[in-house]
Ligand SMILES: [Zn+2]
């Protein structure tokens with residue numbers, strides 16, 4: 001490396017931990033950034049991941065044929081519609097077309 005001002009050979013020196021090229025005329029140059037190894041550490045601040053809990057259908061599925069679309073799977077649940085002595089009603093909801101029907105036990 002030669003000094004662009006006077007053409008003399010630049011002399012490397014350490015200044016505050018950094019390499020600097022000096023010339024007798026007073027010119028100084030810091031080498032390219034690639035020569036000085038500066039560790040860049042990414043400080044990841046405690047970014048919490050928010051888990052979105054989806055509202056999932058919790059009803060169990062049953063194998064039954066939908067009379068509307070011929071789908072073979074439907075959600076299944078029971079409900080006590082009338083008095084306690086009455087049998088509960090079974091409900092089915094097609095997983096494909098959402099057609100809902102019921103069946104008396
Ligand atoms: Zn010089």
Ligand SMILES: [Zn+2]
Pocket residue numbers: 066067068069070071094095096097098099
């Ligand atoms: Zn259906």
